[in-house]
Amino acid sequence: MLKLATEPLASCAGCHMSLLDIHEDILELLKKVELVYSPVLMDVKEPPEGIDIAIVGGAVRNKENMEKLKKLRQRSKIVIAFGTCACYGGISGLSIVHSRDEILNGVYTDSPTTVSKTLPSVDVPELLYRGYAVGDVIKVDYYITGCPPKEVFLRKILLPLIDGHVPELSKKSVCSECDRQMGQVKNWKVKRRGEGVPEEKTCLLGQGYICLGSVTFGRCGALCTHHGIPCHGCGGPSLDVLREPSRDIYNTLVTRIQHLTELPQQEIEKELYDVTHTIYPFVMGSKIMENKSVSKIPDIIKERHL
Amino acid sequence: MSQASIVRPEELPLQCEGNVTDYEEALHGLMVLNATIIRSLEEIARGGSNAVVYRAGMKMGHETAKYFPKTDNVEKALKELSDILGRQYNFELYKPKGKDSYIITENGETFIYLVFRDCLVRQTLRREGMSQKGPLCQSLYGYMVGAVEEITGKRGKLEIVHVGPNTCLKKLILR
Amino acid sequence: MVKIIVDKDVCIGCGLCAHDCPMKVYEIRDGRSTVVNPDDCMQCLSCHEICPSNAIEHQDIYLSRRLYVDLEVCSMLRRFV
Numbered sequence: 141m142l143k144l145a146t147e148p149l150a151s152c153a154g155c156h157m158s159l160l161d162i163h164e165d166i167l168e169l170l171k172k173v174e175l176v177y178s179p180v181l182m183d184v185k186e187p188p189e190g191i192d193i194a195i196v197g198g199a200v201r202n203k204e205n206m207e208k209l210k211k212l213r214q215r216s217k218i219v220i221a222f223g224t225c226a227c228y229g230g231i232s233g234l235s236i237v238h239s240r241d242e243i244l245n246g247v248y249t250d251s252p253t254t255v256s257k258t259l260p261s262v263d264v265p266e267l268l269y270r271g272y273a274v275g276d277v278i279k280v281d282y283y284i285t286g287c288p289p290k291e292v293f294l295r296k297i298l299l300p301l302i303d304g305h306v307p308e309l310s311k312k313s314v315c316s317e318c319d320r321q322m323g324q325v326k327n328w329k330v331k332r333r334g335e336g337v338p339e340e341k342t343c344l345l346g347q348g349y350i351c352l353g354s355v356t357f358g359r360c361g362a363l364c365t366h367h368g369i370p371c372h373g374c375g376g377p378s379l380d381v382l383r384e385p386s387r388d389i390y391n392t393l394v395t396r397i398q399h400l401t402e403l404p405q406q407e408i409e410k411e412l413y414d415v416t417h418t419i420y421p422f423v424m425g426s427k428i429m430e431n432k433s434v435s436k437i438p439d440i441i442k443e444r445h446l
Numbered sequence: 447m448s449q450a451s452i453v454r455p456e457e458l459p460l461q462c463e464g465n466v467t468d469y470e471e472a473l474h475g476l477m478v479l480n481a482t483i484i485r486s487l488e489e490i491a492r493g494g495s496n497a498v499v500y501r502a503g504m505k506m507g508h509e510t511a512k513y514f515p516k517t518d519n520v521e522k523a524l525k526e527l528s529d530i531l532g533r534q535y536n537f538e539l540y541k542p543k544g545k546d547s548y549i550i551t552e553n554g555e556t557f558i559y560l561v562f563r564d565c566l567v568r569q570t571l572r573r574e575g576m577s578q579k580g581p582l583c584q585s586l587y588g589y590m591v592g593a594v595e596e597i598t599g600k601r602g603k604l605e606i607v608h609v610g611p612n613t614c615l616k617k618l619i620l621r
Numbered sequence: 622m623v624k625i626i627v628d629k630d631v632c633i634g635c636g637l638c639a640h641d642c643p644m645k646v647y648e649i650r651d652g653r654s655t656v657v658n659p660d661d662c663m664q665c666l667s668c669h670e671i672c673p674s675n676a677i678e679h680q681d682i683y684l685s686r687r688l689y690v691d692l693e694v695c696s697m698l699r700r701f702v
Contacts, residue, residue, distance in 0.1 A: 275697065283701050297702055306702055315633055316674035321652060322635035343633070354673030380675065383698060384611075385691050386575035396673060399637050428694055434575035473688060536685070542644070543661050561663050564685045573689035608643040610665025612685050615643060 142192040142302065145177035147212060149205040150232045150271065151198025155223035156180050158288035159195070162295050172302060191216040193302060199225045199232035199425060200272040204265035213278040220301070221280045224287045224422050225273075228376045232271035233425015237416060237444040240267055271425045282306075285357055287374035287422070293359045313378040314353035314371050317362040322346060328401040330411040338368040345370075346400060350418050354396055355381050355389050373422055377429070388434045390419055416440050474573065481574035484582045495581040503588025510589075511596035520558070520620060521548055523597040535586070536564040540615070549620075557619045559607075562586065565614065578609040590618060623664060624680040625656045632676040638668040 148156050160166065177187045187194075187208070194216040200206050213219060224230050235243065244267070249257045274280060284297065293309060300307045310316070322343035331348035338344055344351040344365060351370035353362070357378050364371055373389070381387045397408050415436060416424070423429045430437045453459060487495045510530060517523055521539065528537050539548050540559040548558050567582050576582075587604040595601045600621060608615045625646065634652040639645075644661040647654050647668065654676070664682045669675075 281700060283697065301702065309702075311701075312631060312675040313673065316628075316631040316676065318633065318674075320633065322633045322673070324636065343635070378675070379698065379701070380670070383690060383694060384572065385689065385694075386572045388575075396637075396671075399640065399671065400635070428691075428697065431691070431693075432575065470688075470692060474692070477689060533686075540663060543658070563683055569686065569689040608665060608667070610667040611670055612666040612682075613664050615663055615665065 141174045142172060143176045143188075143190060144173040144302075145175075145187055145191045145194045145212065145216065146180070147177070147187070147194065147196050147198075147208060148180060149196065149198035149209065149226075149274070150201035151223070151225050151230075153180065153197075155197035155225070155288040158223075158291070158294065159298075161288075161291035162298055163291075165295055165299060168299060169302065187212050187215055189215050193218045193220065195220045195222050196274055197222045197226050198274075199229050200268070200274065200277055201232050201235070202265040202267050206268065206272075206277070209274065209277060218281045219274075219278065220282045220284060221274045222284050223289065224285050224374055224376050227273060227275055227283045227285045227426075228423045228429070229271055229273040229276075229425020230287070230422055233273070233423070234271075234416070234421060236270040236424060236441055240269055243267070273426050276427045285376045286359060290360050290363075292361060310358065311379055312358050313380075314356045314358045314360065314362050314365070314375070317358050317360070318353055318365045319362070320344065320365060322400070325401050328397070328403060330413065332413075333370065338370075340368075344368075345397065350393075350412070352389065352393065352419065354378075355392050373419070376423060382428070385432055386434060388429070388432050388436070389423070390415065390436050391434055393419065477570045477573040480570050481576055481582075484580075485574075485576065488581055496584050499581050499584040500588040503585035504592035505588075506585075507589040507592025507594075508596050511593040514597050516597060516599070518598055520594065520598055520600075523594065524558070524560070524618075527593055527597075534564060534566050535562070535589075537562045555619055556621075557617045560590075560616050560618055562614045562616060563612075568609075568611075568614065572611070578614070579606055583609075586616075590616075594618070623659055623662045623682055625659050625662060626678045626680070627654050627656060628676045628678070629653050631674050633674055635673060637671045637673070638677065641667050641671050643667075 146156060146159070162169065175182065176191060177184050194212045196209065196212065196219060200209055221227050225232060244259055248254065248259050275283065282301065296307055296309060320341055320343050323346065325346040329348050330350065333349065338347060338349065345354070349370040351365065352373035353365055353371040355378055356371055356373045357375035360375060377389055381389060381392050394405060394408050398405060420437060424437060429435055484495070487498065491498065511527065514523070514526065524539060531537070537560050540561045541548050542559065550557055550559070567586060568578060571578055571580070571582060583606060590604050591602055602621060603619045605617045605619060606614065607617055632653050634649060634654065636649045638654055639647040639649055644658065644663060646656060646658045646662050648657045664679065666679070668677050
């Protein structure tokens with residue numbers, strides 16, 4: 141029997157719950173593995189030695205996360221980074237645009253209804269100055285993205301991976317799964333998410349909403365765009381954007397809008413608002429995306445800290 | 447840090463700092479340096495950067511084509527040149543469907559289509575996220591014009607028609 | 622001979638490939654992209670770069686040297702499931 145460990149680091153635990161999404165296949169899984177460490181289900185406090193597979197979700201945000209992660213890497217043969225927070229930093233990565241004091245004061249002392257103005261310090265691990273992706277701290281054996289990884293694909297991925305066999309699945313962007321029609325557009329103007337009612341059957345980007353479907357990794361069945369919600373990029377960047385050093389989420393999106401609407405680049409850039417939260421929310425903490433020379437992430441960080 | 451035990455000026459050292467397989471790192475370092483230099487050159491010299499890089503390309507073209515047998519046939523010269531350029535700058539002659547010869551005359555111009563496949567310049571620009579068709583591409587322009595001039599004695603022009611991630615299409619315009 | 626395949630289930634009919642191709646290889650028919658002129662394809666792969674849904678596949682082409690991809694990204698992509 142293989143020894144399986146799961147660990148939620150700084151996460152919403154959604155990825156952990158999604159492990160149950162394999163429905164009846166969980167009986168097959170339990171015939172092959174023995175759970176030895178899972179803080180959500182068991183009372184074991186420390187990861188034991190000799191773990192075969194460790195499924196890690198969530199980002200690294202405080203000192204305890206960092207220590208647990210390094211212990212898991214030492215004591216396991218295979219580590220799987222599960223979910224967008226583990227692969228790219230996720231929402232916890234947005235902490236890099238604020239200083240540690242701003243965050244702590246905003247939560248514990250400055251809010252209008254807080255009575256006692258002290259910061260908790262007993263039994264609470266210290267916050268690091270930024271959030272890290274798991275892949276940037278240790279060497280990971282497999283990356284599975286998604287927020288959380290959706291059940292249709294999880295059933296095809298998880299069991300073969302435990303057996304050591306990597307399945308071949310589609311690696312295309314969200315647009316490939318979306319059933320809307322795209323075409324040339326005239327008089328393009330940006331609309332915020334709550335403005336107007338999206339039309340059915342035509343592309344949301346063409347209607348003015350900032351939909352990141354063409355630059356996001358798919359495998360979610362395009363559920364959001366099917367119901368009229370513009371894609372927020374929760375699967376991380378698509379592989380053709382990740383691979384090229386000259387392409388980044390921001391400049392590929394601007395190029396696509398340029399081709400669809402024939403507007404010049406400066407006008408499109410003026411229309412885009414709040415780049416941090418509309419375009420980079422899930423990848424801000426990733427060192428790979430920050431290191432691209434065309435990335436806007438270093439500019440955003442410099443601007444916020446001024 | 448490893449210490450070299452004995453170093454003498456007349457001997458060839460078989461081991462030095464770093465690894466002989468460090469080529470990948472060195473290549474990336476060189477590409478970043480090259481791209482940054484051309485970006486700074488363009489910021490300061492603007493139009494002049496085109497002229498500088500073009501002249502450098504022409505020198506390389508003259509050097510390569512120095513030992514070629516002189517001929518008047520441009521097609522034959524280009525085919526031999528593409529063999530010599532070998533693997534870092536690989537180009538071919540291209541004939542669109544419907545034309546029977548490589549030399550095409552249209553709108554008063556006589557030209558040959560060339561497709562450039564492997565290109566170190568394209569790789570350098572993509573490494574740093576710079577756009578193609580800029581000053582560094584002028585080095586290929588100077589190269590082709592210089593080589594053709596050395597072999598056939600005629601001076602032509604090279605125009606870029608379309609750039610792409612895998613291949614670029616250019617026109618060699620002959621007088 | 623270059624063989625180009627467009628996946629019709631995935632194509633969303635935006636027409637960006639037909640708009641960008643210098644050799645007019647593609648045409649939009651019935652709301653989907655169709656290959657009408659594969660013999661003139663010069664294998665520049667600009668259509669791959671601009672397609673929003675990664676619908677195009679080329680077979681048996683000359684793939685130029687690509688030594689510029691970042692080494693860290695390469696090792697991450699090899700371990701992507």
